[in-house]
Amino acid sequence: MKHLSPLVVCERTGAWAVALRAALGDAACLVYETRNFDDCRAALEAAPQGMAAIEAAAVDLEEMLSTVIELSRHGAPVVVLAARQFLPHETLFREAGAVQVVYSRRQAPLAARLFLRRAALAIPPSRPLPVEIWEHLPWPDARRPDAKGRDAD
Incomplete structure (x- = not known):
């Protein structure tokens, strides 16, 4: 079975990665967890057809936005994983290049569907x-x- 392009999840705790793995179900997906933006960038450089899911946190919001801008400029779709306190910032996240913003782990299936659509397009020709x-x-x-x-x- 072929594996799909990786989903790189950049977050502090691992809770979003668990929710995304559950939402992806039996899909042959590679989910990489990173704890900082440098590791996230490195993982996507190694797998250019991958997609990123990046957690928004108040302590490093500026660096997170810079990472979203950089990754989206290089063609990697980015989903922002945010707490509800960031609802007023959704436009900012999208202007930075986020293709989706999710505010609850219950919305993980939304991000998973987006990832699976993107991965299906990246499968090499037969x-x-x-x-x-x-x-x-x-x-x-x-x-x-x-x-x-x-x-x-």
Whole structure:
């Protein structure tokens, strides 16, 4: 069974990761837990098709927003995991690049569905890479490397 792209959960306690794993159920997912933003960035650099779920905390809100901006600029979808006290900041989180903001672990299925949709798009094609590339080039099919019985030049 193929594993989906990883979900990198950056939080202090691990409670959100537990809720997300439960919401993902039997999906073949890799959930990485990190406790700081540097480890979160490193995990996503190692797996560029991954997605991040980052906890909002009052003590490091500015650094969290900087991380959301940086990750979203590099193409990683980011879900912000926040307590209800951060409801007035939702627009700020979204402007920073968050694709979703969840305020309760009971909303973990919402984030899980988003992750599974993203991961389904990232599954590699079933055809060999050279065939995929040739499909998107402008020259005739006769020059394709898999064309049998034809001269390639």
